Amino acid sequence: MRSLPILLPLLLCLPHLAQAADTDEWRYTVQRGDTLWSIARQHLRSIAHVPALQQKNAIRDPYVLTPGSVVRIPTQWMRQHTGKATVTDLIGSASLGNGKQQTALVNGNSYPLQAGHIISTGPNSLLKLLLEDGSLVSIGANARFTIQQAVHYPSTGANATWLNIERGSVDNHVSKNPLMPNRHTIQTPSAITAVRGTVFRVNVDDDSRSATEVSEGQVEVSAAGYSEQIGSGFGSVTRRGEVPGKSTALPPPPELGQLGGTQAFSPAILQWPPVAGVSRYPVQLLRTIPERRIVDDTTAASNHSYPALDNGEYRLLARSELDNGLQGRVASQDFSVHAFPTPPLVVSPAPDARLRSLDVRFVVSGDAGSRYRLRLARDAAFSQPLLHDFSRQDNRLTLPEGGHWFWQIARLDASQQPGPYSQTYQLQADTGWWRASHYRGTTLSARPYPLANARYQLRLTQLDQPQPALQLDGDTPRWQLVERLFPGRYRVSYRVTTPDGYLAQEPDDILLLD
Structure with a gap:
């Protein structure tokens, strides 16, 4: 029979804490004043188990126990009920049931975890479950789990939970119980991870491979007569029928701090410093406002991600991944997107224009209903800006005084x-x-993008005359035409690309020239 690799925790034995010798019994540390009868009344289903408990532990007098000694108690004799889980967070969809009949999970509700039932999540989904022992289980998208066991021992507050993963990933934060260690087991097609009080992650790509990454505590991977100890900050890859992979240091998380603030472009420009020895970055993008949903869940082949995003609030989650598939801790960064409506194409005044008077006429792209906000200042930092709203029909402004001015323009939304x-x-x-x-x-x-090696393409198509489209390209978004454009209506298409795959196609616009 083929043996499965087993991951067992190596936890320090603390004074006065109960330790479990195996998954079938609890080793209770006797306290002053304890008797077998008092232990049975507090923890066992029936005091009828006392004679068998006395015999199992070779105790001469059930009324006389030595403080600090250990009483071995079979867990099947203990008070217990089917464990429950509370949905503390749900993005997307998740269900629980017997496989034939699944119930959609609802955020905030509690559900019994019956043996044989299946937990599944949909695409772009995230499910967080709080168990009765205080442990937190976070299940990723497109996952499928079968509940092998879920038992709660109310007199101790401990849980015994066993989940079988068919596919997907799960992050586990197993709480530490000073009276009876919680037993939390994750089984995959290629490995079993059993822990009591630690933080770890299991990811299943297929039925022949699984990866275990440890954030806190220590585990031991055993298979085919070989053992590998995995400590905090390390991981191991296990393949079915093979010895566990060597303990490997997990890569550090990517540095995302510089991405905080507001993104004024879409696709958003999410770039971070490369991590040494890392060529892939699993990234997940959550929209947090106005509605919570996962908008992107992919693996970036380089140290950047360029998702097309609407205005709103977002959270980027990213990990570093080694060539063997092991991933480090997750990095998180909140940011906002304010990319729409896009700024207009500017025809007049030309950049660095010198005007003979104080009168300025602004000619920019936009249809007859477009409105704009002009920001003027004497300094490039716009420390004391003057604001002026105008439309295409009312696009003239008399400056308050002559001299040097800095200005910017934005389009107004509805x-x-x-x-x-x-x-x-x-x-x-x-x-x-x-x-x-x-x-x-x-x-x-047009507006430049803060990207290295960007190429800009502007295409003008006259709508009321059968003229060939005018296409302009360059490494800066500024073009000086020798001749004036013919009066009329033009469709404006503006496109930005980079060699590393960035592609922005701003919404088509209208340019009216008279």
Whole structure:
């Protein structure tokens, strides 16, 4: 018969704490004043077990017990009931049932964990279960578990839980019980992980391989006559029928701190420093506001992720993964996205324009109903900005005074709130006729992206004339045309790409020229 690898915890024996010799009995440490009868009344299903308990432990007098001695109690004699679990967090979908009839789980509800029942999660889902002993089980997406055992011992507050994983991942935080150690077992097609009070993770890719990663405590992996001790911060890969993989140091989590704040672009630009020796990063992206859901769950082949996101609040979860599939601790970073509506294409005034007077006319992309917010200041930090809202029909502004000005423009949404602002432009006002800029052609300026080696493509298609589309490319989003564009309506398409796979296609826009 093929033996399965077994992972057993190596936990320190603490004074006055009960220890379990195996999964079938509890080793109770006698306290002052204890008798077999008092122990039975408190912990056993019936005091009728006292004679058998006395015989099993070779105790001469059931009324006289030595403090500090150990009484071995079979767990099947103890008070117990079917364990329960409370759903403390649920994103997506999850169900519990006998396989033929599944009940959809609801956040906040408690459910009995009956032997033989199946727990399953849907795609882009996350399920967190709080067991009666205080242990927390977090189950990832597309997982399927069978409950082998779920027993709660109310007199001690301990649990004995055994879950069989067919597929998926599970993070376990097993609470420590000073009276009776909690027994938490995860079985996969290739390994069994049994712990009492530790933090660990098990991931099953298929029925021939599983990975165990330990965050706290220590476990021992045994199979085929070979043992491998796995300590905190280490992991092991077990394949069916083979000895356990060598204990391997887990990689550090990626540094995500620089991603905090607001992303003004979509796809979002999520980049982090590479981790030495790591080439893959499992990433999960949760939307937290306005509604909670998982929007991305994938493995990035490099130290970046470029998800297309709507405005909202998000949380990025990322791990480092070694070539053998072992993953380190998870890193988490909250951030917000404020990418829409996108800034308009700017035609006038041209960047660094010199105006002969204080009057400025703003020509930007947008249909007849578009509105904009202009931000002006004397300094590039916009420490004391002047704000001015305008529309295409009312696009002229008289500056309060001449000199050097910095300005940015944003498009207003339906609630008259600005989207992200454009890059900073400059102009010089009231310079006089001879020092003013005089452009014969047309200047087109779009928003640059903070990406290395970015390429920009602007495509203008005249809608009311059968003219070929004008396509402009460059490594900066600014184009100077020798001739003026013909008056009319143009469809504006703006695209940004990078060699490492970033692709942004901003929403098509309208440019009206007269």
